[in-house]
Amino acid sequence: MARLAETDGTGEIAERIRERRGGTLRPLDRMLLHSPQLADGWNSLLGAVRQRIALPADIRELVVLRIAVLNRAAYEWTAHEPEARRAGLDDTQLAAVRTENAAEHPELDARHRRVIAYTDAMTRDVHVPEGLFDALRAYFSDRELVELTATVAAYNMVSRFLVALDVQPSEP
Known part of the structure; x- marks a missing residue:
């Protein structure tokens, strides 16, 4: 069991994360959303690493x-x-x-x-x-x-x- 409870995953930032994830939030996302601004930056960074670079x-x-x-x-x-x-x-x-x-x-x-x-x-x-x-x-x-x-x-x-x-x- 995680050391912190998961967030409910609501709000504009949670929706942006859902969009990148194909409609769902993962436990990682629900943990990050304790700090929405951090979650937003994380989503941008990892979105780039996962979807917008040339690395095979x-x-x-x-x-x-x-x-x-x-x-x-x-x-x-x-x-x-x-x-x-x-x-x-x-x-x-x-x-x-x-x-x-x-x-x-x-x-x-x-x-x-x-x-x-x-x-x-x-x-x-x-x-x-x-x-x-x-x-x-x-x-x-x-x-x-x-x-x-x-x-x-x-x-x-x-x-x-x-x-x-x-x-x-x-x-x-």
């Missing part, structure tokens, strides 16, 4: 799931596993993401392994070694590198919020 969907979802593993954010895994599958990640790749040394897992291609190594460095150490960053240049444009970095940062924020407030996914 498989990369975005790989990042989200890896952060879910590293930060022990079960809600995030539950929410994004279906998205990851729609983006083309399969059972063996998803299992690899859950391993300690995912950045070396043979079931993942070189691009995915480098993205995981980058996500791990940003999440665990904050500092990213120069060689690791340079290795990403073979796979991503400058714009995509900025978007990859913002995606890792944003989903670390999301997972830490969820875990700290013990927000759980809705029952199916």
